[in-house]
Amino acid sequence: MLIAESQKPKTMIKVAPSILSADFSCLAQEIKKVELGGADLLHIDVMDGHFVPNITIGAVVVKDIRKVTKLPLDVHLMIENPQDYVDSFVKSGSDMITFHIETISKSRLRTISRELRRKGVKVGISLNPPTPLKKILPVLDLVDFILVMSVHPGFGGQDFIQSAVPKIKQLRKVFKGDISVDGGINERTGRMVVKAGANVLAAGSYIFKSHNYSKVIRSLKCLI
Numbered sequence: 001m002l003i004a005e006s007q008k009p010k011t012m013i014k015v016a017p018s019i020l021s022a023d024f025s026c027l028a029q030e031i032k033k034v035e036l037g038g039a040d041l042l043h044i045d046v047m048d049g050h051f052v053p054n055i056t057i058g059a060v061v062v063k064d065i066r067k068v069t070k071l072p073l074d075v076h077l078m079i080e081n082p083q084d085y086v087d088s089f090v091k092s093g094s095d096m097i098t099f100h101i102e103t104i105s106k107s108r109l110r111t112i113s114r115e116l117r118r119k120g121v122k123v124g125i126s127l128n129p130p131t132p133l134k135k136i137l138p139v140l141d142l143v144d145f146i147l148v149m150s151v152h153p154g155f156g157g158q159d160f161i162q163s164a165v166p167k168i169k170q171l172r173k174v175f176k177g178d179i180s181v182d183g184g185i186n187e188r189t190g191r192m193v194v195k196a197g198a199n200v201l202a203a204g205s206y207i208f209k210s211h212n213y214s215k216v217i218r219s220l221k222c223l224i
């Protein structure tokens, strides 16, 4: 049945499953399942054991992930000195790269952003829960999207931190691009952040610890 233009939801929610909670012993199948289940992006958490107290995925793994999916690869860099590694992630096939404002200066981000945009890679900026919004305001014109952290980065399966909600509300007043939220997202918290103005949901454990990835992804996409 065709839906009349006026009846279509005004905002489309995009869902970005975070593979941090996937079963890495069969990663290709896990990715296929979320792709077939309606995921819009594939969220890949890169951690270095310095900026965050955990070590996860590097560019060599991203390169192989690129071979098994057509989904845009949304690479979240939770690492110190991201400027030293960004090229390898671009070469590995990343479509979107997020930097943390806690790890990069405005002048460096300007240079990297110009280069990435020239190559067709989207640039994101993220901020940790304790970081005030005013830290990212000066770089908003250098980025295509924002990733608001709603947990302290490092691990999947943590509880959502409520202070993300007013941050998103404020951001939506000044930023027209995609606002993504990462950490502790489920149907309840997803609804809160969407209401506040977010339109992309990065969700790890809620999807990969469920029995039906497609059902969970669809439920998040319908949160209008």
Ligand code: DX5
Pocket: 018, 019, 020, 021, 043, 045, 076, 151, 152, 153, 154, 155, 156, 157, 158, 182, 183, 184, 185, 202, 203, 204, 205, 206
């Ligand atoms: C946390 C990561 C998140 C994490 C989300 O540092 O950036 O992407 O995987 O996992 P859940 O949805 O389980 O909180």
Ligand code: ZN
Pocket: 018, 043, 044, 045, 076, 182, 202
């Ligand atoms: Zn993430």
